[in-house]
Amino acid sequence: MHAFRSHTCAELNKSNVGDMVRLSGWVHRIRDHGGILFIDLRDHYGITQVLCDPDSPVFAEMEKVRAEWCIRIDGNVKARDADLVNDKIPTGEVEVFVRDLEVLGASEELPLMVFGDQEYPEETRLKYRFLDLRREVMQENMKLRSDVVASMRKRMWEQDFREYQTPIITASSPEGARDFLVPSRLHPGKFYALPQAPQQFKQLMMVAGFDKYFQIAPCFRDEDPRADRSPTDFYQLDMEMSFVTQQDVFDTIQPVLKGVFEEFGGGRKVDQDWPQISYKEAALWYGTDKPDLRNPIKMQVVSDHFRSSGFAIFAKLLEQDGTEIRAIPAPTGGSRKFCDRMNKFAQEQGLPGMGYIFWRDKTADSVAQELGIPVKEAQAKLKSGEVEGGMEAAGPLAKNIGPERTEAIRQQLGLNVGDAAFFLGGKPKAFEAVAGRARNVIGEELGLLDKDRFAFAWIVDFPIFQMDDETGKLDFDHNPFSMPQGGMEALEGDPLAVRGYQFDLACNGYELVSGAIRNHKPEIMFKAFDLAGYGEDEVRKRFGGMVNAFQYGAPPHGGCAAGVDRIVMLLADQENIREVVMFPMNQRAEDLMMNAPNEPLNEQLRELHLRVIPQE
Secondary structure: OOOOOOOOOOOOOOOOOOEEHHHHHHHEEEEOOEEEEEEEEEEEOOOOEEOOOOOOOOOOHOOOOOOOOEEEEEEEEOOOOOHHHOOOOOOOEEEEEEEEEEEEEOOOOOOOOOOOOOOOOOHHHOOOOHHHHHHHHHHHHHHHHHHHHOOOOOOHHOOEEOOOOOOOOEOOOOOOEEOOOOOOOOOOOEEEEEEOOOOOHHHHHHHHOOOOEEEEEEOOOOOOOOOEEOEEEEEOOOOOOOOHHHHHHHHHHHHHHHHHHHHHOOOOOOOOOEEEEEHHHHHHHHHOOOOOOOOOOEEOOHHHHHOOOHHHHHHHHHOOOOOOEEEEEOOOOOHHHHHHHHHHHHHHHOOOOOOOEEEEEHHHHHHHHHHHOOHHHHHHHHHHHHOOOOOOEOOOOHHHHHHHHHHHHHHHHHHOOOOOOEEEEEEEHHHHHHHHHHHHHHHHHHHOOOEOOOOOOEEEEOEEEEEEEOOOOOEEEEOOOEEEEEEHHHHHHHOOOOOEEEEEEEEEEEEEEEEEOOOOOOOHHHHHHOOOOOOOOHHHHOOHHHHHHOOOOOOOOEEEEEEEEHHHHHHHOOOOOOOOOOOOOOOOOEEEOOOOOOOOOHHHHHHHOOOOOOOO
């Protein structure tokens, strides 16, 4: 018999009854039923119930065993009584009577329990991650991650892609985030960098004639942490193709991701139609470039209804250049209580408030107020038909702008009795993000989201440049390596009007993919960087390898990268990326288990010609 096991803890069934078997695993749970010990023995594959009573030669030793001890047992497989069968586990029809026991690894008192669903502080979970990972949900998350990566690889190979590895130690190359620098021992005073992405290398592969590349690539960025972003490193499905258009990239990656979500989405609906929405439209309709399309709410511009209106705040605002009023429709949100709650939300976001109108059936109170008569008289007039009933608009805005304008707003937004609309005004950049968050809250609170669904959208036509409002300086808005739509001719006009062949893929409010058709022509690249204030010498210094390569017959090419961690997070129905990463950092970018970052030895610093300046 094997030294440690003849079967895993998920393999035994009725066909094994009477067999002598050997199992190894961890003590998941112990139950003492009047002198009979029942132990759930757990390994990576599942659980088997083993039992021991005073007739067992190792009963005394088994009584000493505690939770999470690692043990080996030998025993006879027995059938469980029919009324004791456990249908929830594959081994539920049998149990093993223990004949021999070996303690492979005893455990000290546990800082967190593996059995059960107790909540523990994140700091505890990360410090003792090896215990945290023993829990069933974490085992399932990590298996899911592995399976997703394997599926991605298979689907890419099926489309004639090959996987190539790119360097982990390279040159510093600003790509929107901070680099992790690595000091060079052989070249004192100089530094390598960990790659933020394989961006330049994969483009150089296209120049080298490798038509289709992909890689499950590690990327390193010194970023502030978020629930959906690691502060240090992450993995992406990275791909690049030659002689392709933007649509070719979509047609390549879309079936890969759709297949992965159908395979591992747990039966949730995966949208078949992935709309292409311009960056400008996404900002207008959803207040973000990563919209959650499970929420049907679409914001609209309603400025004309407030021009020269009785609502002075909006009317005066619209006299300024570049301002507008947007409405957030709220189907079924037509109650003063809900409207007041959303107004408070806007104040918590740093805005003065959020105007609203809601529509309701005409009430005796409103008729009494309008006609200056008692409520009872108004009730009688409504009942007799002397006063026409029907719908009315309510709220401070409705009173200020009057019934004609409120009716026009209602019709534009397609709203009815029981619905509401919220309004924000000013320069879009100042309120767009809050409007987007308000849209999300409204959709969530009113139960408008189809949560059993993965809703995808391509966001396209990103601007190449942006203007700093304070300095008036032009800079890149997104990836500087994207090909501008219209090429050199587009760069001769208004830079702020230039759009790039750049795109993102949004799913359920998260950005899953980012990519572009690359700028492979040196003269267009130099012009684009020149507009952003970077001279040719600076471009050659920063991106010399790529610029040099593009002078030797570079093909048109493009590609994208899909965030593996974020995709698995969605599939696992988790809200924090650390739930699907094996050994993540905490919010302060610390590894509490390995005590990183830590202080280097003086010998290491001397070898690298470095000196640490103490913080004041």
